[in-house]
Amino acid sequence: GDSVTQMEGPVTLSEEAFLTINCTYTATGYPSLFWYVQYPGEGLQLLLKATKADDKGSNKGFEATYRKETTSFHLEKGSVQVSDSAVYFCAPPPGAQKLVFGQGTRLTINP
Amino acid sequence: GAGVSQTPSNKVTEKGKYVELRCDPISGHTALYWYRQSLGQGPEFLIYFQGTGAADDSGLPNDRFFAVRPEGSVSTLKIQRTERGDSAVYLCASSSKKPTMGQGPDTQYFGPGTRLTVL
Numbered sequence: 001g002d003s004v005t006q007m008e009g010p011v012t013l014s015e016e017a018f019l020t021i022n023c024t025y026t027a028t029g030y031p032s033l034f035w036y037v038q039y040p041g042e043g044l045q046l047l048l049k050a051t052k053a054d055d056k057g058s059n060k061g062f063e064a065t066y067r068k069e070t071t072s073f074h075l076e077k078g079s080v081q082v083s084d085s086a087v088y089f090c091a092p093p094p095g096a097q098k099l100v101f102g103q104g105t106r107l108t109i110n111p
Numbered sequence: 112g113a114g115v116s117q118t119p120s121n122k123v124t125e126k127g128k129y130v131e132l133r134c135d136p137i138s139g140h141t142a143l144y145w146y147r148q149s150l151g152q153g154p155e156f157l158i159y160f161q162g163t164g165a166a167d168d169s170g171l172p173n174d175r176f177f178a179v180r181p182e183g184s185v186s187t188l189k190i191q192r193t194e195r196g197d198s199a200v201y202l203c204a205s206s207s208k209k210p211t212m213g214q215g216p217d218t219q220y221f222g223p224g225t226r227l228t229v230l
Contacts, residue, residue: 034218043202044154044221089153101146101153
């Protein structure tokens with residue numbers, strides 16, 4: 001079945017550092033892919049998504065490109081801020097109905 | 112427009128009791144999902160509704176868990192004979208499109224969750 005493998009955390013960076021959180025998937029066809037973020041004490045929020053191969057999703061300075069050749073959807077940001085500290089979930093779709101979440105990657109940005 | 116709302120935000124109960132958790136999806140969203148999230152873990156899928164019917168309940172851990180969506184809008188997750196291991200944050204999400212084979216769900220919008228504590 002469809003699955004996701006996400007880079008394990010936690011990740012600690014200094015402010016303005018470059019961020020990459022790796023995510024690779026297996027899926028039937030080329031389904032939409034999603035990154036969600038969970039800030040401390042809050043619910044899950046959609047961060048960005050890509051609906052087809054070679055699409056780039058972007059939001060709040062974060063980007064992820066849907067690469068079918070490498071079956072990857074890595075999350076990147078050129079200059080992280082303290083406010084980016086959160087848990088990030090890569091969530092490719094399993095089958096057709098539901099999202100499968102891994103443990104997520106806890107990101108801490110130090111000033 | 113309002114987002115997904117869940118009530119109560121917190122629920123403390125004793126082992127063996129019955130609890131109901133409510134989810135109000137975004138108006139017009141036909142798909143509704145329940146997840147639970149334990150501390151330090153990602154959300155674990157429980158059940159998915161398309162309209163009034165449960166399209167996939169494969170994530171329900173056992174027969175103590177049951178969910179309904181009688182009018183295709185509000186949903187209630189019911190847990191009988193609660194156990195300490197049921198303690199978690201229960202998340203609800205809704206989306207506007209029916210998923211099709213080979214394509215995942217449309218964007219899911221999550222509620223803030225209900226924190227259930229079983230003493």
